[in-house]
Amino acid sequence: MKGNEAIAEAAIRCGCDAYFGYPITPQSEILEYLALEDPYNKRSGMVVLQAESEIAAINMVYGAAGCGKKAMTSSSSPGISLKQEGLSYIAAGELPCLVVNVSRGGPGLGSIQPGQADYFQSVKGGGHGDYRLIVLAPNTVQEQYDFVDLGFELAFKYRNPVLILSDGAIGQMMEKVVLTPQKDRSVTLPSWATTGKTPDRERNRIFTLNIETDVQENHNRKLQAKYKVVEENEIRYQEFKTDDAEYIIVAYGISSRICMKTIQLAREKGIKLGMFRPITLWPFPKQKLFELSKNVKGIFAVEHSCGQMVEDVELAVKNNTPVKFYGRSGGVIMTPQEVLLFIESEMNK
Amino acid sequence: METVIEKTNVNVDIEALRKEIIKEENIVFKKTIGLTDNPLSYCPGCGHGVVHRLIGEVCEEMEIIQDVIAIAPVGCSVFAYDFFNLDTQSAAHGRAPAVATGVKRTMPDKYVFTYQGDGDLAAIGTGETIHAANRGENITIIFINNGIYGMTGGQMAPTTLLNMKSSTSPYGREMDVHGYPLNITDMIAPLRGVCYATRQSVHTPANVRKAKAAIKKAFEYQKLKKGLSIVEIMSNCNSGWKMTPVQSNKWMEENMLENFPLGDIKVPQDK
Ligand SMILES: Cc1ncc(C[n+]2csc(CCOP(=O)(O)OP(=O)(O)O)c2C)c(N)n1
Numbered sequence: 001m002k003g004n005e006a007i008a009e010a011a012i013r014c015g016c017d018a019y020f021g022y023p024i025t026p027q028s029e030i031l032e033y034l035a036l037e038d039p040y041n042k043r044s045g046m047v048v049l050q051a052e053s054e055i056a057a058i059n060m061v062y063g064a065a066g067c068g069k070k071a072m073t074s075s076s077s078p079g080i081s082l083k084q085e086g087l088s089y090i091a092a093g094e095l096p097c098l099v100v101n102v103s104r105g106g107p108g109l110g111s112i113q114p115g116q117a118d119y120f121q122s123v124k125g126g127g128h129g130d131y132r133l134i135v136l137a138p139n140t141v142q143e144q145y146d147f148v149d150l151g152f153e154l155a156f157k158y159r160n161p162v163l164i165l166s167d168g169a170i171g172q173m174m175e176k177v178v179l180t181p182q183k184d185r186s187v188t189l190p191s192w193a194t195t196g197k198t199p200d201r202e203r204n205r206i207f208t209l210n211i212e213t214d215v216q217e218n219h220n221r222k223l224q225a226k227y228k229v230v231e232e233n234e235i236r237y238q239e240f241k242t243d244d245a246e247y248i249i250v251a252y253g254i255s256s257r258i259c260m261k262t263i264q265l266a267r268e269k270g271i272k273l274g275m276f277r278p279i280t281l282w283p284f285p286k287q288k289l290f291e292l293s294k295n296v297k298g299i300f301a302v303e304h305s306c307g308q309m310v311e312d313v314e315l316a317v318k319n320n321t322p323v324k325f326y327g328r329s330g331g332v333i334m335t336p337q338e339v340l341l342f343i344e345s346e347m348n349k
Numbered sequence: 350m351e352t353v354i355e356k357t358n359v360n361v362d363i364e365a366l367r368k369e370i371i372k373e374e375n376i377v378f379k380k381t382i383g384l385t386d387n388p389l390s391y392c393p394g395c396g397h398g399v400v401h402r403l404i405g406e407v408c409e410e411m412e413i414i415q416d417v418i419a420i421a422p423v424g425c426s427v428f429a430y431d432f433f434n435l436d437t438q439s440a441a442h443g444r445a446p447a448v449a450t451g452v453k454r455t456m457p458d459k460y461v462f463t464y465q466g467d468g469d470l471a472a473i474g475t476g477e478t479i480h481a482a483n484r485g486e487n488i489t490i491i492f493i494n495n496g497i498y499g500m501t502g503g504q505m506a507p508t509t510l511l512n513m514k515s516s517t518s519p520y521g522r523e524m525d526v527h528g529y530p531l532n533i534t535d536m537i538a539p540l541r542g543v544c545y546a547t548r549q550s551v552h553t554p555a556n557v558r559k560a561k562a563a564i565k566k567a568f569e570y571q572k573l574k575k576g577l578s579i580v581e582i583m584s585n586c587n588s589g590w591k592m593t594p595v596q597s598n599k600w601m602e603e604n605m606l607e608n609f610p611l612g613d614i615k616v617p618q619d620k
Binding site: 017018020047049051052053055056057059060061062063064065066067069071085086089093194195196197198199203204205206207208209 | 385414415416417418420421427428430431433434435436437438439440441444447448449450451452453454455456459476477479480
């Protein structure tokens, strides 16, 4: 199935309660698939609603998540920009939810072809205030599928929004997917959720305002402590031929798929090239990358942007070894060959 | 009772008196259990507090406190989640109808209402308001129209009258610069998703009673899944208008009600 369809199918099967979306290329298949499958009436009882805007959609997610429901939305770059206000509120209110960005070339309306230029927005903030999203970056259709359930699991474990940062290529490509059995939708809702105040408990409130500055600072400290636990426990990455590597590519999403071929071509030429793929972009697997960088002659950050993840790579590597950046942008997809040409030219410098 | 009065006249034992007063059989008036004991943050004389009480009373009388989820806005009533003794979510500025949609769609058996000011509902949240109405979301919007942005210090609102002064229309609202006062309840009333649209006020005791009846009706229509109901309530903003509470209620009656006439705009047509 298509990467976007995998997201939709995973949502139904993992027992998601509600999806709120707004059409935008290259991710409209998610909403279309859900509408066609009609899970609301036929399969799982899931709510599927086309909102009037991405702003409305993310706020619908806020409402449903505040009731302790598994709620999600998806969009592509320009629409994700509109969701930033809502994401800041959801993070501040410590609500669990899943957001999918099948990103395209930017800035502005940009291009509808794949892009990875929303890295900063995803991992550094995007909305206002000190908050973090847990960011998962799939590079196969299978991972698109698997990360939906994983995303909800992490979202509820930490009461935090989770972002799947995909791209137009992974969203549109077709691959085989191993599906999981249909899960039941959960009937017991968390104790903090707004489900109607019964006489046996205090009222539940979902809010993000703290007029007293010290109360707000304490809330921020609590959030930061939570983020630290996430950093200690949820780092995910994949290594490919790093054991004997003299040079390492760092890439995620579609770039990492392309670089698999680059590595094959390089190895045929006798160049010992490997790859380190961050799966969680936040928390970024900086410690592992730091260790790896001690033993190599150079690191190449390869991404479909004008240079965003490379900053985190440089921070992780801490001058252990030179870090070089290669990128294409605007929706242009790089070839494995051009990446190899770049690497060879850098090696010969 | 008599003995108490005698006792206080002779020798005032405040503690004993207090204990006596709060005895169940001596209580003549109680705050509704639909509200918490937190002191309201509203200016003395402002209509927000009255409307809060009406909502609390309706929830208590209908015995639905355990079945209500309230959505608070951004505006003077931003702390509504601390005043209603209800499960409450606080929405971003203008987004309450979208948040309410997410709540109601996933909790269809609950009563869901938003409580919004005119800036929240008719400026930044216009899109969310119109589309929730058009989808016929089974929610109730309680819309406080005070013709001004109270919270941020008295700036012009979409509902500010022509020639009315505010801190951002210091010479009065001018039609050719700022446009006309927006009458959003009349605007959305014709939408087929709206079952009940009414405009009430809380500036006299008689109006307060009518406003309460309207809120109750809206909740009843919600129970019958008739669609979106909106109860607009005209309210003074004595601080923002720079008047005494009494002056402001008089001014409202003489000026606001001409632009925003009271009464039902749409009631459900039973088939
Ligand atoms: C996105 C955003 N923009 C602006 C504000 C600032 N703000 C807070 S309350 C408010 C106006 C509220 O006015 P209204 O809805 O009429 O309610 P009132 O205070 O009069 O009850 C504004 C502009 C905000 N909190 N968020």
